[in-house]
Each structure stands twice: as C-alpha cells, then as structure tokens.
Amino acid sequence: MEKEKKTKKRKRIILQIVMWTCILISVGTCTRYILWVLPRRPKPNNQPKYSSKEESYFKELEKRNNWKNPDRYIYNINGKGKPLPNDSVFFNKNYAYSFGVDIEDSTTFFSLPANTEDTIALYLYNHVVDRTPQLRRIEIIFNYEEDLDERASIGHSRKSEYAVRGKRLVKLKHDME
Numbered sequence: 001m002e003k004e005k006k007t008k009k010r011k012r013i014i015l016q017i018v019m020w021t022c023i024l025i026s027v028g029t030c031t032r033y034i035l036w037v038l039p040r041r042p043k044p045n046n047q048p049k050y051s052s053k054e055e056s057y058f059k060e061l062e063k064r065n066n067w068k069n070p071d072r073y074i075y076n077i078n079g080k081g082k083p084l085p086n087d088s089v090f091f092n093k094n095y096a097y098s099f100g101v102d103i104e105d106s107t108t109f110f111s112l113p114a115n116t117e118d119t120i121a122l123y124l125y126n127h128v129v130d131r132t133p134q135l136r137r138i139e140i141i142f143n144y145e146e147d148l149d150e151r152a153s154i155g156h157s158r159k160s161e162y163a164v165r166g167k168r169l170v171k172l173k174h175d176m177e
Helices: 002-040 052-065 106-110 116-128
Strands: 068-076 095-103 135-149 152-165 168-176
Touching: 052 068, 052 116, 095 116, 106 135, 116 135, 116 152, 116 168
Parallel strands: 095 135
Antiparallel strands: 068 095, 135 152, 152 168
16 A cells, blocks of 8 residues: 555656746746747848938939939948848948839840949949948849740849948949849
C-alpha cells in the first residue's frame, strides 16, 4: 500500500516537472518572439513620407511633361554602394535616392533630351533632397512599356546613376535598355 502511494507521488511529481518545463519553454519562446522577431519583420510601407518639396516637384513634373507616377525610393547602401538587405530606411547611415517616372507614349520616351537625367538629378540634389552627408547616390529612371498585343508587351528604360562626392554630383553611368 505504501509502495503504491510512493509511486503515485513520484508520477505526480514527474508530471508536474514536465508540465512546468513545457510552460517555461512556451513562455521563453513567446518572449523571444516578441523581443527578437517582431521588431525585425519587414514593414509594409518602409518609405518615409514625401516632403513638401518632393510633392510639389513631382506634381510639377506631371503637369509640365505629362509624365505619369513620378516616384522615389530610398534605400540604405554599404560602402561599396550595394543595397543593404534591411527593410527600414535609416538617414543616419549611407543611403541612395532613386527617382522613377513612367512614360506612356513612345514618342515622349524616345525623344527625351540626352541631358534630362542630369537636369533632374541636379535639381533634386540642390533643391529637393536634403543634402545630408549620408546621401551617396542618386538614380534617375525612365520607364516605358510598349504593348505588342493584348497579351504581350516589352519594357524600355533609361537609367542614370550619380555619385555624391563632397558637394558635387558625378555621373557614373547611363544605360538604355
């Protein structure tokens, strides 16, 4: 009889130890998730809001040149100019400013003057973008999508890259695809 009581008591103690171990592991896992994983999840909209200068300049470009959807994308870069995998934008680290425009007709796209990108990059750098020492690169991209038929299209783009050296912009490359 006494032996049965001891084995029942042992089983209950073992069961309690297993139960408390499971509870502690689950609390530890939840705490780790809350403190480590949640803050590092990508945010749906990681871009800072447009400044008033950006909004007015983009509206002016839409009216004056009949361009659609002038937009910008800001991302952090490393010392070699490669994008960092981080989803958030930090202005206290090196970053790049990418400006893009969709053009709807081929005549406008193929008749763009050769120095259009230079003009836009200089204006963005001198009047729109805050000249922080962390701004390292400006990209200007023009996109045009040509519809071949109802199920096929081909994309064309013009891209120019500029590096910020001191307080000057230096053109790195110009691509036309």
